[in-house]
Amino acid sequence: MPIEFQDNSDALRTVRITGRMDLVGTDEIATRFTALTAASGRRLVVDLTGVVFLASIGIRALITNAKALQQRGGRTVIYVGDNQAVYKTLETTGVDSLIPLFTDLAAAQQAATA
Numbered sequence: 001m002p003i004e005f006q007d008n009s010d011a012l013r014t015v016r017i018t019g020r021m022d023l024v025g026t027d028e029i030a031t032r033f034t035a036l037t038a039a040s041g042r043r044l045v046v047d048l049t050g051v052v053f054l055a056s057i058g059i060r061a062l063i064t065n066a067k068a069l070q071q072r073g074g075r076t077v078i079y080v081g082d083n084q085a086v087y088k089t090l091e092t093t094g095v096d097s098l099i100p101l102f103t104d105l106a107a108a109q110q111a112a113t114a
Helices: 023-038 056-071 084-092 105-113
Strands: 003-007 012-021 043-054 075-079
Touching: 003 023, 012 023, 012 056, 012 105, 023 056, 043 056, 043 084, 043 105, 056 075, 075 105
Parallel strands: 012 043, 043 075
Antiparallel strands: 003 012
16 A cells, blocks of 8 residues: 655645555555654644545554654644545544544645644
8 A cells, every 4th residue: 555755844744645544554554654654743644535445443543643643742634635435434433523634735734734
């Protein structure tokens, strides 16, 4: 499962995950995702626009990394774009009460740096 990142500034990193965030897919990226999150500084946008399936293990990885970054004084937001399946999954499971969800990239970046 591909995972890419872009440093938008010294304080803001965008991590883009594509594919299936199921048991196999999440295992493939877990270490790299954690490392990219830890090295992000304090602000992170997780781009899930290319995720085609999101299982509970993938949700757990998102929450675990967001909490770890928050403990270091950082902030994580999730950008879903027009990916309604992922948006509804995160909303239904209550993730949106822990990590803000955005359908607009500029709004996600602004919220991450606020």
